[in-house]
Amino acid sequence: MTKQHLTSPVVLSSPTEVYNAVQAARRQGQRVGLVLTMGALHKGHLSLVAASRRSCDVTFATIFVNPTQFGPGEDFEKYPRNLSEDLTAFAEAGVDFVFTPSRDELYPEGFSTFVDPPTVALPFEGQHRPQHFSGVATIVLKLFNILPAHVSFFGQKDYQQCIVLRRMAKDFNLPIEIEMCPIIREEDGLAMSSRNRYLSPLERTQALALSRGLREAENSFRSGETNTLKLVERIRTCLADVQIEQIDYVAVVDAQTLENVPVVERPAVALIAARIGTTRLIDNTILRPH
Amino acid sequence: MTKQHLTSPVVLSSPTEVYNAVQAARRQGQRVGLVLTMGALHKGHLSLVAASRRSCDVTFATIFVNPTQFGPGEDFEKYPRNLSEDLTAFAEAGVDFVFTPSRDELYPEGFSTFVDPPTVALPFEGQHRPQHFSGVATIVLKLFNILPAHVSFFGQKDYQQCIVLRRMAKDFNLPIEIEMCPIIREEDGLAMSSRNRYLSPLERTQALALSRGLREAENSFRSGETNTLKLVERIRTCLADVQIEQIDYVAVVDAQTLENVPVVERPAVALIAARIGTTRLIDNTILRPH
Numbered sequence: 001m002t003k004q005h006l007t008s009p010v011v012l013s014s015p016t017e018v019y020n021a022v023q024a025a026r027r028q029g030q031r032v033g034l035v036l037t038m039g040a041l042h043k044g045h046l047s048l049v050a051a052s053r054r055s056c057d058v059t060f061a062t063i064f065v066n067p068t069q070f071g072p073g074e075d076f077e078k079y080p081r082n083l084s085e086d087l088t089a090f091a092e093a094g095v096d097f098v099f100t101p102s103r104d105e106l107y108p109e110g111f112s113t114f115v116d117p118p119t120v121a122l123p124f125e126g127q128h129r130p131q132h133f134s135g136v137a138t139i140v141l142k143l144f145n146i147l148p149a150h151v152s153f154f155g156q157k158d159y160q161q162c163i164v165l166r167r168m169a170k171d172f173n174l175p176i177e178i179e180m181c182p183i184i185r186e187e188d189g190l191a192m193s194s195r196n197r198y199l200s201p202l203e204r205t206q207a208l209a210l211s212r213g214l215r216e217a218e219n220s221f222r223s224g225e226t227n228t229l230k231l232v233e234r235i236r237t238c239l240a241d242v243q244i245e246q247i248d249y250v251a252v253v254d255a256q257t258l259e260n261v262p263v264v265e266r267p268a269v270a271l272i273a274a275r276i277g278t279t280r281l282i283d284n285t286i287l288r289p290h
Numbered sequence: 291m292t293k294q295h296l297t298s299p300v301v302l303s304s305p306t307e308v309y310n311a312v313q314a315a316r317r318q319g320q321r322v323g324l325v326l327t328m329g330a331l332h333k334g335h336l337s338l339v340a341a342s343r344r345s346c347d348v349t350f351a352t353i354f355v356n357p358t359q360f361g362p363g364e365d366f367e368k369y370p371r372n373l374s375e376d377l378t379a380f381a382e383a384g385v386d387f388v389f390t391p392s393r394d395e396l397y398p399e400g401f402s403t404f405v406d407p408p409t410v411a412l413p414f415e416g417q418h419r420p421q422h423f424s425g426v427a428t429i430v431l432k433l434f435n436i437l438p439a440h441v442s443f444f445g446q447k448d449y450q451q452c453i454v455l456r457r458m459a460k461d462f463n464l465p466i467e468i469e470m471c472p473i474i475r476e477e478d479g480l481a482m483s484s485r486n487r488y489l490s491p492l493e494r495t496q497a498l499a500l501s502r503g504l505r506e507a508e509n510s511f512r513s514g515e516t517n518t519l520k521l522v523e524r525i526r527t528c529l530a531d532v533q534i535e536q537i538d539y540v541a542v543v544d545a546q547t548l549e550n551v552p553v554v555e556r557p558a559v560a561l562i563a564a565r566i567g568t569t570r571l572i573d574n575t576i577l578r579p580h
Contacts, residue, residue, distance in 0.1 A: 015463060027317075112409040113461035116424070118402040134406070138462075145463040171403035172428075173305060173435040 009061070009095045011087065015106075015146045018099045022060060022147050030057035034149035034176075036140065039063040040080040040194035041089045044184040048153040049093040051181050060147050061090055062099040064106065068114075069135030080194055099147060106142060114138045118167040120258050124271055125160050125282070128248045136161055137168050144176055151177040155184075157191050159269055159284045163258060183283075185211060191283045198279040206242045207276050213238035214285040217252070217270050221287045226263040228252040231270060231287075239274060246275035255286055264289060299351070299385045301377065305396075305436045308389045312350060312437050320347035324439035324466075326430065329353040330370040330484035331379045334474040338443040339383040341471050350437050351380055352389040354396065358404075359425030370484055389437060396432060404428045408457040410548050414561055415450050415572070418538045426451055427458050434466055441467040445474070447481050449559055449574045453548060473573075475501060481573045488569040496532045497566050503528030504575040507542070507560050511577045516554040518542040521577075529564060536565035545576055554579060 012018045025032050033052030037045050052059040063086055070076035083100065090098055115137035117126075126133050144152065154162050162180045169178055184192045189211035190204070199207055213235035220234050231252045239247060253260055255267040268287045273280065302308045315322050323342030327335050342349040353376055360366035373390065380388055405427035407416075416423050434442065444452050452470045459468055474482045479501035480494070489497055503525035510524050521542045529537060543550055545557035554577050563572045 019465065108460075110408075110457070111461050113427070113458045114406040116404040116406040118400075120402075137403070142461075142463045145465060148465070167400070168403045170398075171401050171432075173432045175309065175435060175438070 008091045009087070009098045011098045011100060013100050013102065013105070015099075015101065018060070018097065019146055019148070021097055022149060025058045026148070026150075031151070032056060032147075032149040033059045034143075034147050034152040035059065035061040035095070036143055036152065036154075037061060037063055037086075038065045038079065038194070039083065039086045040197075041086045042184075042192045042194060042196075044155050044157060044192035046089060046093045047184050048155060048181050049090065049095055051153050051179065052151070053094050055179075056149075056151065058096045059094065060097045060099065060149060061095045062101075062143055062147065064099075064101055064139070064143075066135060066139040067103060067107070068138055069132050071129050071131055074129070075195070075198075080197060099143075101146075106139070115141055115168060117164055118171060120160070120167055121164045123258055124249055124251065124273065128273060133161070133164050137164060140165055141168065141172070141174075144174055149176060151179055153179050153181055156180050156284070156286075157183045157193065157282070159271065159286075160258065163256070183285075189215065191281075193281065195279055195281065199276060203276045203279065206244060207279075207281055209238045209242045209244055210272050210274065210281060210283040213250075213272065214270055214283060218285055218287065221264065226265070226289070228261055228264060228268070231264075235270065235272060239272075244274050244276060248273035248275070248280070250274075252287065298381045299377070299388045301388045301390060303390050303392065303395070305389075305391065308350070308387065309436055309438070311387055312439060315348045316438070316440075321441070322346060322437075322439040323349045324433075324437050324442040325349065325351040325385070326433055326442065326444075327351060327353055327376075328355045328369065328484070329373065329376045330487075331376045332474075332482045332484060332486075334445050334447060334482035336379060336383045337474050338445060338471050339380070339385055341443050341469065342441070343384050345469075346439075346441065348386045349384065350387045350389065350439060351385045352391075352433055352437065354389075354391055354429070354433075356425060356429040357393060357397070358428055359422050361419050361421055364419070365485070365488075370487060389433075391436075396429070405431055405458060407454055408461060410450070410457055411454045413548055414539055414541065414563065418563065423451070423454050427454060430455055431458065431462070431464075434464055439466060441469055443469050443471055446470050446574070446576075447473045447483065447572070449561065449576075450548065453546070473575075479505065481571075483571065485569055485571065489566060493566045493569065496534060497569075497571055499528045499532045499534055500562050500564065500571060500573040503540075503562065504560055504573060508575055508577065511554065516579070518551055518554060518558070521554075521560060525560065525562060529562075534564050534566060538563035538565070538570070540564075542577065 033056030035048045117133040117137045121133035217231045235250045252270045255269045271284045273282045323346030325338045407423040407427045411423035507521045525540045542560045545559045558577045561574045
């Protein structure tokens with residue numbers, strides 16, 4: 001990666017200080033972009049920074065491994081944390097401010113108000129990770145209040161999350177745009193994820209079946225197959241071919257409501273969640289009729 | 291009431307328009323005050339407007355009978371609505387902008403994100419009106435986003451509501467102050483409430499036992515009684531004296547946590563909810579040790 005930006009970002013851990021920095025930028029008429037992360041940065045995150053830099057005057061990023069979105073037995077404790085590498089990556093990507101709050105700052109004693117997320121949070125991830133979207137929506141709402149940006153950039157990799165957050169933003173009248181940015185993939189197709197580093201070399205090869213399945217579904221769809229059961233079967237065959245058996249879901253559903261549809265007549269999304277060994281991966285692709 | 295203000299407030303029903311009006315005021319360096327109401331205005335509401343005018347440069351008020359905070363069988367349908375009287379009262383009180391949204395605007399089809407309120411919402415009103423605080427917290431959060439004021443004024447009459455909203459504001463990092471203003475009472479002691487108009491003349495007399503009970507508890511407390519059970523008994527005796535039997539709760543609890551305390555050592559609040567005929571009334575008073 002070439003160094004595009006020579007000055008390091010300002011790193012702030014106080015909510016008041018970062019709020020004031022956002023407001024100061026706004027008062028100067030700057031358009032403020034926001035990229036929320038849990039660190040362990042990869043090119044997917046940095047593409048969000050690039051999107052922000054293209055459309056905004058100043059880019060704020062956050063690094064916070066949010067405990068409330070991890071369920072019991074999930075990987076909160078082992079989630080990769082390397083602040084200095086992440087700060088270097090953000091500096092090279094041209095982030096202006098990085099907010100690195102502590103857990104106690106965001107969840108002080110007595111904290112007990114949560115977002116009860118919209119119905120679109122119920123299936124898929126919501127079914128397999130019961131408190132996940134409540135935790136996600138709560139931390140995102142908090143960070144939107146601490147960093148009142150004009151626009152916030154999220155990756156399509158977490159497709160359902162984007163839909164949940166857009167619905168929350170609409171329902172709560174949040175004065176912020178939510179922009180969904182394309183999935184960034186490795187050359188061989190694997191969607192970038194902080195959790196890819198958990199994979200053994202063999203699992204890494206198996207994991208390619210997710211993106212391969214989605215590509216085959218896309219090809220089928222472009223060749224005229226609109227029956228969602230057939231498209232799902234196509235993906236499941238790819239997973240079965242490499243003995244991926246711990247499948248949380250494979251679905252082709254309405255892209256807005258995430259509801260089942262028999263045929264793809266409006267934009268749909270193909271969604272996969274599966275476990276390769278002990279690593280849970282998700283991936284998706286949007287199918288748009290002409 | 292003397293007319294202190296000759297120009298009528300600007301009445302807006304579009305969230306975008308009122309948001310822009312608040313932001314325009316903020317950009318001019320004005321301190322913005324907010325008074326949220328369900329209309330059916332009385333002197334309690336107007337005291338909130340007066341408080342806003344004392345500390346702010348511009349005062350926005352809202353009128354919206356929020357369906358999500360009424361339970362099944364409660365008085366949503368019969369809740370008093372008289373927009374033109376309310377606008378006159380706000381004009382006389384010196385409100386600058388009134389926001390009068392429609393139900394469909396605030397709760398469009400597909401609306402499904404709610405606030406899961408803090409634990410302090412569980413007892414008292416939360417127990418007797420199960421979805422009430424979720425509805426209150428949700429509409430207040432929405433209105434804070436639509437009208438991003440510096441400070442919002444709420445009446446102590448709804449004491450638990452103030453505590454719930456302050457906790458939500460802290461937990462969600464909302465950039466707004468919540469100021470609790472004193473209870474306004476009729477000359478004979480009855481706390482002002484839009485629901486007082488439901489009372490028959492006989493019930494109106496009975497209802498005085500609530501404020502009388504609180505006054506007697508205050509007098510006891512000032513005379514040295516700090517045992518909370520004794521203070522509660524004092525209030526219950528006043529209610530029993532006038533045959534008020536439908537009592538939802540009488541309690542003397544910690545003023546911040548609303549948890550039971552055996553003796554008043556820190557600020558406490560005496561809370562009452564009771565039904566007089568079919569009308570449910572609440573009242574409270576704060577007991578502060580020297």
